[in-house]
Amino acid sequence: MRILTCDNLSVSYGANQVLSDLSFFAESGACLSILGENGAGKSTLLKCLLGLKKPDAGVIKTEGFPLSQVGYLPQQAEVKRDFPASVFEVVLSGCLNMRGAKPFYSRREKDVAIRNLNKMEAADLKKRSFSELSGGQQQRVLLARALCCAQRLLILDEPASGLDPAAAREMYALITKLKSEDGMGIIMVSHDTAGALSVSERVLHITRGNSHCFFGTKQDYVNSGYANIYSEAR
Numbered sequence: 001m002r003i004l005t006c007d008n009l010s011v012s013y014g015a016n017q018v019l020s021d022l023s024f025f026a027e028s029g030a031c032l033s034i035l036g037e038n039g040a041g042k043s044t045l046l047k048c049l050l051g052l053k054k055p056d057a058g059v060i061k062t063e064g065f066p067l068s069q070v071g072y073l074p075q076q077a078e079v080k081r082d083f084p085a086s087v088f089e090v091v092l093s094g095c096l097n098m099r100g101a102k103p104f105y106s107r108r109e110k111d112v113a114i115r116n117l118n119k120m121e122a123a124d125l126k127k128r129s130f131s132e133l134s135g136g137q138q139q140r141v142l143l144a145r146a147l148c149c150a151q152r153l154l155i156l157d158e159p160a161s162g163l164d165p166a167a168a169r170e171m172y173a174l175i176t177k178l179k180s181e182d183g184m185g186i187i188m189v190s191h192d193t194a195g196a197l198s199v200s201e202r203v204l205h206i207t208r209g210n211s212h213c214f215f216g217t218k219q220d221y222v223n224s225g226y227a228n229i230y231s232e233a234r
């Protein structure tokens with residue numbers, strides 16, 4: 001079932017047209033990977049999906065839930081990894097939207113945080129200081145945080161970047177579990193083509209200047225020349 005549809009999206013920064021006439025969709029229980037070279041416009045597209053940048057033209061539509069209920073895992077570089085908070089506090093802060101104007105988190109929000117820590121197989125880290133964790137552990141905790149507000153759709157910006165191969169495998173296994181057990185829809189920006197393809201049903205591939213663009217199933221992507229365009233561009 002489609003949970004997000006993007007029709008004829010065009011986006012620019014001043015005179016720099018980054019995306020033009022882009023159309024694609026994401027489905028529940030499935031992962032859409034957004035691939036493409038540096039500067040192709042992947043982060044710009046995520047900003048539009050998150051309501052942080054207004055497109056010049058086009059429509060972004062979620063099905064049956066507001067954009068405020070989309071979970072978001074930012075790129076590693078955008079997260080301050082040494083802030084002095086416990087793992088539980090970091091995860092609980094993902095419930096900020098649910099808390100509204102209340103001064104403290106309720107039992108219900110704390111239960112949501114615990115449930116998501118369990119889901120990310122990180123319950124044993126609950127009392128640890130976030131800054132002392134390994135990169136892979138931090139990433140699992142931040143995913144649990146993103147899940148606290150994700151009703152049906154999760155947006156991940158390079159979730160395996162900076163992780164060693166074992167931690168990256170764990171991250172992809174958790175993504176697979178979220179799709180199959182929770183029916184979560186996932187949109188993931190990645191430079192790790194093989195890893196991304198291993199968990200994706202569909203691919204959106206964009207290139208700088210939008211001269212090439214592919215949207216379709218993983219199988220069609222693998223059979224197309226797009227993966228080669230990407231490796232040549234890199």
Ligand SMILES: Nc1ncnc2c1ncn2[C@@H]1O[C@H](COP(=O)(O)OP(=O)(O)OP(=O)(O)O)[C@@H](O)[C@H]1O
Nearest residue numbers: 013014016018036037038039040041042043044045
């Ligand atoms: N805030 C901004 N103001 C002006 N131009 C920007 C801004 N952010 C991005 N751009 C430009 O938009 C284009 C797309 O950048 P974007 O960061 O979306 O690409 P990307 O595919 O995410 O790249 P990367 O893989 O390196 O993260 C680039 O030409 C970039 O210079």
